[in-house]
Amino acid sequence: MQLLDGKKTAADIKAEITAEVNLMKKNNEKVPHLAAVIVGNDGASLTYVGSKVKACELVGFESTLVKMPSTTSETELLKKIKQLNEDNNIDGFIVQLPLPDQIDTQKVLMAIDPSKDVDGFHPENFGKMALDMTTFIPATPFGILELLERYNVETKGKHTVVIGRSHIVGRPMSILMGRKGFPGNSTVTLTHSYTKNIAQITTQADIIITALGVPNYLKAEMVKDGAVIIDVGITRVEDKTAEKGYRITGDVDFENVSKKASHITPVPGGVGPMTIAMLLKNTLLAREQRKISHP
Numbered sequence: 001m002q003l004l005d006g007k008k009t010a011a012d013i014k015a016e017i018t019a020e021v022n023l024m025k026k027n028n029e030k031v032p033h034l035a036a037v038i039v040g041n042d043g044a045s046l047t048y049v050g051s052k053v054k055a056c057e058l059v060g061f062e063s064t065l066v067k068m069p070s071t072t073s074e075t076e077l078l079k080k081i082k083q084l085n086e087d088n089n090i091d092g093f094i095v096q097l098p099l100p101d102q103i104d105t106q107k108v109l110m111a112i113d114p115s116k117d118v119d120g121f122h123p124e125n126f127g128k129m130a131l132d133m134t135t136f137i138p139a140t141p142f143g144i145l146e147l148l149e150r151y152n153v154e155t156k157g158k159h160t161v162v163i164g165r166s167h168i169v170g171r172p173m174s175i176l177m178g179r180k181g182f183p184g185n186s187t188v189t190l191t192h193s194y195t196k197n198i199a200q201i202t203t204q205a206d207i208i209i210t211a212l213g214v215p216n217y218l219k220a221e222m223v224k225d226g227a228v229i230i231d232v233g234i235t236r237v238e239d240k241t242a243e244k245g246y247r248i249t250g251d252v253d254f255e256n257v258s259k260k261a262s263h264i265t266p267v268p269g270g271v272g273p274m275t276i277a278m279l280l281k282n283t284l285l286a287r288e289q290r291k292i293s294h295p
Helices: 006-026 043-059 074-087 105-113 123-130 141-151 170-176 198-200 271-293
Strands: 033-039 062-068 094-097 161-165 187-191 207-208 228-231 235-240 248-249
Touching: 006 043, 006 141, 006 271, 033 043, 033 074, 033 271, 043 062, 043 271, 062 074, 074 094, 094 271, 123 170, 141 170, 141 271, 161 170, 161 198, 170 187, 187 198, 187 207, 187 271
Parallel strands: 033 062, 033 094, 161 187, 161 207, 207 228
Antiparallel strands: 235 248
8 A cells, every 4th residue: 555645745846946946036937926805704715725824934945924804795805806906025825724604715706817816716816627628626625636656546438436525625526537638538437416326436446546525435345355445534523632632634534445455645744735835836826827928
C-alpha cells in the first residue's frame, strides 16, 4: 500500500513556486498578489483563510486579507468585488464560503472577474474546464489530479467512482477523470444520496474519490483489493482523549480500507494540504496570464 502524501507533495509544489517567485524578484518583475475576502467570523473559515495568507508569505507572494462583518449586505460585498476586479495590483482573489444568509452566493461568484477567479468557481471557468480548455481548475480537484500524476497512478481505462456531487469537488472530479489525457481517460460513475446499492458500485471501482463529509462512511467491504482511494472528507469528530476535544476524520475507514488499497490518501495530510498549494499555483498562473495585459 502506497500512501499518497499530500503534505509532502504540497511542500514540493510550494518549493517549486518559491523558486519561480525568486526568479521573478531577480528579474525585477511583479510577484503574484492574492487577496482573500471573508465575511463574518466563522471559526473554520478564519483558520482556513489564515493558512492561505501564511502560505502566500511562505512562497513570497503578496497577500491582502479583506475582513467584512457578518452584517455586510450583498450590495456592499459586490462593491468590494468590483474594486478587486479593477485593482491591477491584484492577480487573483477568493471569496471564502460559506457566506451569510443575506448574500446570494451565486451572484457573488458570478461577479468575480473570471481572469482573477483562482478558486475556479465562475461558470465561465467551470465551462472551460468541462470543454477541456485551459482555465483555472478548482483547487481541491486540481490537487487530486496533481497527486495522481506525481505518484504515477494509472487512470486510463480504469473505472472511477465519485461519491458526492458538489460543485466544489464531486462534479468537477467526475468531468476531469473522464477527460482526454493524464490523469483522465477513465470511465466515471458519479454517485450521490439517491444512488441505490452504492456498495455494489464501489466494489467494482478501480479508483474511488469520496467527498461526502460522513465520517468512516467507506468501509473495507465496499472496496475491492488494489483500489486507489482518495478521501476528500473532513469532519470534526468529538474525541475526549484528544487535546482539542476532537479529531479530524475522513470519509474512509482508513485503518481497514488501507489494508486492501493499493494507494490511499490519509486524513489529515492528504488532499487538504494540496488544496492550498494548488490555489497558489492558480495564482501564479493568473499572474503569468496578466503579465501580458498588465506587465
